[in-house]
Amino acid sequence: MISSAYIHIPFCNYICHYCDFTKFFYNRELADQYLKALENEMVTAVGKKQQAVNTIYVGGGTPTALSYEQLEVLLKVIADSFDVMACPEYTFEANPGEFDERKLALLKQYGVNRISFGVQVFDDQMLEKLGRNHTVADVYENLRHFEKQDFQNVSVDLMYGLPGQTYKDFESSINEAIGLGLPHYSSYSLQIEPKTVFYMRNKKGKITKPVEEEEAAMYELLLNKMESNGIYQYEISNFAKPGFESQHNLTYWNNDFYFGFGAGAHGYLPGKRTVNMKPLNHYNKKALEDGLPRLHEETVEKRDAIEEQMFLGLRKTAGVSKKGFEDRFGLSINSLYRRELDYLKRKEWIEENEETIRLTKQGQLFGNIVFQEFLLEDEKL
Template sequence: MITSAYIHIPFCHQICHYCDFTKFFYNPELADQYLEALENEIVTAVGKQKKPMKTIFVGGGTPTALSYEQLERLLKMIAESFDVDAPLEYTFEANPGEFDEKKLALLKEYGVNRISFGVQVFDDELLEKLGRNHRVQDVYDSLRLFEKQQFDNVSVDLMYGLPGQTYDQFKKTIDEALQLGLPHYSSYSLQIEPKTVFYLRHKKGKLHKPVEEEEANMYELLMSEMNKSGVYQYEISNFAKPGYESKHNLTYWNNDYYYGFGAGAHGYLPGERTVNIKPLNQYTKKAKETGVPQLYVEPVHHKEEMEEQMFLGLRKVKGVSLDEFQRRFGRSIHSLYSGELDYLKRKNWITEAEDHIALTPQGRLFGNEVFAQFLIEDEKLQ
């Protein structure tokens, strides 16, 4: 049963230098056309039936970049297809300075109960280098609006490993973020992705990240400071007070099914992963005409499903359940990975206890190398 949905709104008033998500400069006419196409895609998939859901996540882009009228149209179309009155985690992404009290009141009216807040750093100079259009003061002004509208489930996004960022600067960002006393924090290292401003600068030798050791030190600092503040790590890049873990993101890491709606959105349905068309005009045209604007559908076979259960599950601090793996696939983890598990235990990168296999704190620093061990050789399935 599919009980989660990701909905992509690709419009921004400014394009950040590092962002490789599907995004376009906001244009009112294009946004109207997009919302019409998006509604047809959602209705084609689920109808207007008030489908029960556990999580809805509206991301971007910047969903709150829409006008008030467009935002209301979006919220109405979601409410017509999904039961937003039932208990669920309903998240909207928002950037500092990209909304006002009237828009927040509208989100509240339609059942939105969680905000994912794109702060990135508490440093005006670094914000400018990132191409962000907000400054630190905008963060505090926005948080006052959240409080006024009684949004108490707010997650802040932070970044490290940025060009010109020092260990001490990142510590200042962590300290300032934790002083807010929020229930959830996500923090990611900068990845230089193709087709971004940073990628072009990097190729020309004009952009340099901190060295790998310095970035690892920043990550260890992040884990330590969050834990000391009672905000506990539950996934490689995510930290929460007890009870505030992101249910939507846990859908991904538990390898559960979810819809993906909108330009460039990814979905995971029984037996297949879907990827939508990215270019705005092509997505809009196909979604309006057919309601199925997919670029391609990739079959997910038994082997890939087991691999993904390991890759994704090991991102969680709790790790992968041996019993759950056995129930889902009819095979034990040890029957597939005995040699790999022995090797990773000798490296002190994984640990096994209480029916779970999990990364050690040291293993979290070498996640990609660990995950590579869980690719399954075909002869193991014979």
């Protein structure tokens, strides 16, 4: 069963200096054409009968950059393909200052029950340096809108490891975020990606990130602050009060199947991973022609699926289930990875019991190195 759907809306009113996602400046005419292309892609994949899914996630870009009328068109398109009223978790990404109560009421009307809120930092000067178009005051204004519309499942995004950001700066943002009393928080270290403003500035020596030791201290601060406030880590970068874990993101980390719709979107269907065309004109043309705007499809061999199960599953604090792994692949983790597990245990980067394998707190700091140990050698399969 394909249990989830990701829908990408690539339009933004401004482009953040660090963002490398598929995005374009908002244009009404282009957005109208895009919504028609998106509808054709979704109908082609799903059919005209509403499909039941466990999660829907509308991301971007900035979905709420659409006009009220376009937002309603999008919501109708999604409702035609999926049983939105029976969907347990239906998330929209939103940026502070980019929507009002009217748009929020529309989301509520069409079954949206979760908001992922791109705050990033509680510091107006730092927001300006990031290329964000909102202020801290906008955050609080929008939170009042959420409360009026009875949105109880709200997640806030925070960033650390930013150019010019100190340990004290990040501590101040965490404290303010936790003070909101929200049920879910995501926090990510800045990655300077090619084709971004920060990448060019970094190459010219105009900006630098904090040193690794300070960034590690920020991450440790994050862990301690969340835990001491009853907000529990369930994935390397995600924290929630019990019962508010993001089920959509768990789809990814559990290596389950999901649709990916829209320009540049990735999907994972039985036996294959899909990637859509990124350029807007290419996506629109192909999606309108035949509903299959694929850049490429990749067959997922057993080796790939096993490696992904380990990489993704170890991101969760619950770790990888030994029984779940064996049920899925007909092989035990011990038979494939005994040497690697013993090595990682000696390094104190993983811990193991009869049921699971999981990263230690120390191991979370070296996650990418740990994950490399689970690349399979030819003779193992």
